[in-house]
Amino acid sequence: MTTFTRQNAWNQGGTLSNPDLLWYAKGVGKMMQRELNDPASWWFFAAIHGEYVNPDTAWYPNPPAFPAWGYVSGQPAVPTSPLPSQTTQDKFWNQCQHGTWYFLPWHRGYLLALEAQLRADIVSLGGPDTWALPYWNYFGGAQGADAAIPPAFTTEKLPDGTPNPLFVTMRFGPQDDGNIYIPTPAWVEGHGQAPKPQYGDVTDICMHNDLYTGSDPATPAPGFGGPESGFAHNGSPHGNMESNPHDLVHVYVGGNLSSPDYGIMADPGTAALDPVFYLHHCNIDRMWASWNDAGNANPTESAWLDGPAQQFVMPMPDSEPWVYTPGEVQSLSTLNYAYQDAAMPQKPAANLLAQRLVKLGAIGAANEFVPLTHKASPAQPAELLGANTGPLQISKAGFTSVNVGLHQAVQKNVVKSLGFASVTQLPDQLYLKLENVRGTQDAAVLRVYIDLPPQPDQATQRKQFVGSVGLFGLRRASIKDGAHGGSGLTFILDISRFVDTLFVKDKLSANQIKVDVESAGSAPQASPIEVGRVSIYRQPI
Incomplete structure (x- = not known):
């Protein structure tokens, strides 16, 4: 054959x-x-x-x-x-x-x-x-x-x-x-x-x-x-x-x-x-x-x-x-069938978990390049750390800022997890969710930032840049009678290393985390993109 x-x-x-x-x-x-x-x-x-x-x-x-x-x-x-x-x-x-x-x-x-x-x-x-x-x-x-x-x-x-x-x-x-x-x-x-x-x-x-x-x-x-x-x-x-x-x-x-x-x-x-x-x-x-x-x-x-x-x-x-x-x-x-080339991309020299532990003071910098072993099993259920208070409207004009208020009891658990992090007691993973994103313009990319100062220069933007999400399927997911029931799209971004930085700088004791969302496209939109909720979750490992 x-x-x-x-x-x-x-x-x-x-x-x-x-x-x-x-x-x-x-x-x-x-x-x-x-x-x-x-x-x-x-x-x-x-x-x-x-x-x-x-x-x-x-x-x-x-x-x-x-x-x-x-x-x-x-x-x-x-x-x-x-x-x-x-x-x-x-x-x-x-x-x-x-x-x-x-x-x-x-x-x-x-x-x-x-x-x-x-x-x-x-x-x-x-x-x-x-x-x-x-x-x-x-x-x-x-x-x-x-x-x-x-x-x-x-x-x-x-x-x-x-x-x-x-x-x-x-x-x-x-x-x-x-x-x-x-x-x-x-x-x-x-x-x-x-x-x-x-x-x-x-x-x-x-x-x-x-x-x-x-x-x-x-x-x-x-x-x-x-x-x-x-x-x-x-x-x-x-x-x-x-x-x-x-x-x-x-x-x-x-x-x-x-x-x-x-x-x-x-x-x-x-x-x-x-x-x-x-x-x-x-x-x-x-x-x-x-x-x-x-x-x-x-x-x-x-x-x-x-x-x-x-x-x-x-x-x-x-x-x-x-x-x-x-x-x-x-x-x-x-x-x-087969592929001409199915090689895996080369893994980075520094293990991401090791980088977190170095930043949190749990291991020495020399260990950043030593692979850490872990069991590939699902983490514990996630817990809501905080959320904003209402829908976020995103237009083409610059950054749209929102403060995510933190639940005090859960915040204390995160601080404890990061403060006592070690090779045997891994720190919480932290996730940011853009929930129920609705709109009509699929050809849009949203860029997300954590703790961005006012009027940031490009170097600062890069440093605080969490990641991007493409709104592929936005229009269909926003139609009430469509397959998604009008619930829109939901995206998850890993913000663990950014929360680690807030902890190290003693900023995690504040009652909120500032999130900025930027629409990356240049063409005008017929209507704003709406994010139903911006939320942050902790997930114990």
């Missing part, structure tokens, strides 16, 4: 000279020639992930406007009819799993089904029967060069002069100027900071997690793969892999044109219309495979292995639909 190998899209310079990309373009082109209601069409597959084409759904814009598919401008020309039957829509469309521990296995099956259809079309066009989806490893290349989108996706014509199906008009990038790249630390270091400050906030730090679901000293909540959930996930926090890099890559590739228009990669209901979507998810899948290869385990609970009550189902070329479970797709060895 043939083993299919997924190759790096940046082979042959990432151009259409790369046969994997050239045949991908030709296969996509053939799928685009089919009608919307054909399960073998590009459009049908995009709608499996999510759609804004059926005006009778709760998430269709009212009044009609972008992101409805009929309002996608430029290339590709997106159809809005004929719709398949409602029974077919209910069976196949709007399946995407986000904010759930099914995020990784559902998307793996989705890739396999699309790849099978593309391979069949490529073979019919005279292409190789060994073709496989390439992956876009935006963490690769000298000085992070591969963070740029492969040139095959920005070329308007194929070598034969016909339109390039990989070219998309509505991609605007992190600077909203059509320059598509992912701001990884290596890219930012190699390409400077102009014109807007960037933080290299798209990282592969999640690859150092050792729990799929849950938290421990190496794994911030809610875990590498996401929280336990059913098919309807109702705005649960995104797993560490899904939050970063997945969500941020979607939002940065999409970018903004002007409100309310944004790039199609930034919204789950339009993202799979963009051919680069599948190369991004191929890389996410590659990273999951690499994480497993390093000895990290997937869940063993039957609820994960057998999947939710609502089945995962995909159309397949010239055969019956494929129904699959997470357990059936968790191992590449049984799926007949």
Whole structure:
């Protein structure tokens, strides 16, 4: 049996000279020639992930406007009819799993089904029967060069002069100027900071997690793969892999044109219309495979292995639909494909837990570079340390500040935990939650800071920068009658090292912690982004 190998899209310079990309373009082109209601069409597959084409759904814009598919401008020309039957829509469309521990296995099956259809079309066009989806490893290349989108996706014509199906008009990038790249630390270091400050906030730090679901000293909540959930996930926090890099890559590739228009990669209901979507998810899948290869385990609970009550189902070329479970797709060895490179990123020399213990005075600085052993088991239940008193409205104008009031009794427990921290008595982990984030502009990134002074310079901003969250799925999660019930999105950020600093500086005795949230985009918004609550939790280890 043939083993299919997924190759790096940046082979042959990432151009259409790369046969994997050239045949991908030709296969996509053939799928685009089919009608919307054909399960073998590009459009049908995009709608499996999510759609804004059926005006009778709760998430269709009212009044009609972008992101409805009929309002996608430029290339590709997106159809809005004929719709398949409602029974077919209910069976196949709007399946995407986000904010759930099914995020990784559902998307793996989705890739396999699309790849099978593309391979069949490529073979019919005279292409190789060994073709496989390439992956876009935006963490690769000298000085992070591969963070740029492969040139095959920005070329308007194929070598034969016909339109390039990989070219998309509505991609605007992190600077909203059509320059598509992912701001990884290596890219930012190699390409400077102009014109807007960037933080290299798209990282592969999640690859150092050792729990799929849950938290421990190496794994911030809610875990590498996401929280336990059913098919309807109702705005649960995104797993560490899904939050970063997945969500941020979607939002940065999409970018903004002007409100309310944004790039199609930034919204789950339009993202799979963009051919680069599948190369991004191929890389996410590659990273999951690499994480497993390093000895990290997937869940063993039957609820994960057998999947939710609502089945995962995909159309397949010239055969019956494929129904699959997470357990059936968790191992590449049984799926007949491999990756050109599935190497794990190098771990930092300094152990993060050791760094915390050094800062707290529990061990000497020389031990910072000595790996500390710990048992990879879930931490104890989290306890609310404090929260703000009302919704936070975030606009494009500078920083939005909020004071998170602390519960005195819980605050004393945190101070005690940090004060008595040792190798055998590990300090609490501290998490900041942005709860019930609602709005209409998916192509937005929120940057979060702790204890930022008034009018901070860029160096201070970097020092106090906690992390970024991409609002991929914001619009759909904010619709009251939609799948999320209008609860919005919820994000978790590990702020342990920042609270450690407050403790060392004797600032943790105050009755509040100052949090600043900045909207990183430059395009105007039709309405502010609302954060229902900003909260901080302690989690004993």
